[in-house]
Amino acid sequence: MNEVLKKYPSATREDLLDILHDIQESDPHHFLSDEVLTDVASHLGMDLADIKGTASFYSMFSFSPRGKHVIRICDSPPCQLLGATTVLQKLIEVLGVAVGETTSDGLFTLETSSCLGMCGVAPAMMIDNETYGNLTPSRIVEIIERIRREDETS
Numbered sequence: 001m002n003e004v005l006k007k008y009p010s011a012t013r014e015d016l017l018d019i020l021h022d023i024q025e026s027d028p029h030h031f032l033s034d035e036v037l038t039d040v041a042s043h044l045g046m047d048l049a050d051i052k053g054t055a056s057f058y059s060m061f062s063f064s065p066r067g068k069h070v071i072r073i074c075d076s077p078p079c080q081l082l083g084a085t086t087v088l089q090k091l092i093e094v095l096g097v098a099v100g101e102t103t104s105d106g107l108f109t110l111e112t113s114s115c116l117g118m119c120g121v122a123p124a125m126m127i128d129n130e131t132y133g134n135l136t137p138s139r140i141v142e143i144i145e146r147i148r149r150e151d152e153t154s
């Protein structure tokens with residue numbers, strides 16, 4: 001059984017999103033495998049198709065392996081109006097990947113997201129659980145370089 005499920009001994013379907021979130025967070029590749037979804041279905045007494053249908057409704061869940069760090073840049077209109085497209089182009093250039101792809105070193109996966117709830121500091125993005133606002137192309141370079149440096153030394 002997945003270690004996360006042991007923390008939910010008497011879980012019900014109301015716990016589904018929390019469980020999926022915890023499992024994805026604890027997975028080194030930040031995704032939900034078929035194997036783990038099957039475990040969750042049996043733990044909650046739910047159909048696998050129900051679980052997949054519910055999880056696929058939420059963009060934060062992934063069903064394929066991702067990089068060590070997941071970048072989610074907001075592509076909703078308020079962020080776009082304030083330069084999200086230019087910032088995204090910089091991310092694509094600096095990382096050398098398209099949206100939905102992972103860098104060849106496995107360090108970053110680039111994704112877009114709907115509003116992250118940070119419109120006041122648009123354009124905005126999240127890397128893992130950390131939020132970044134007032135983004136500019138030059139800040140993107142600084143942020144990515146800093147994370148790469150930190151990863152080399154950790």
Ligand code: FES
Nearest residue numbers: 074079115116118
């Ligand atoms: S529209 Fe981008 S954070 Fe809200």
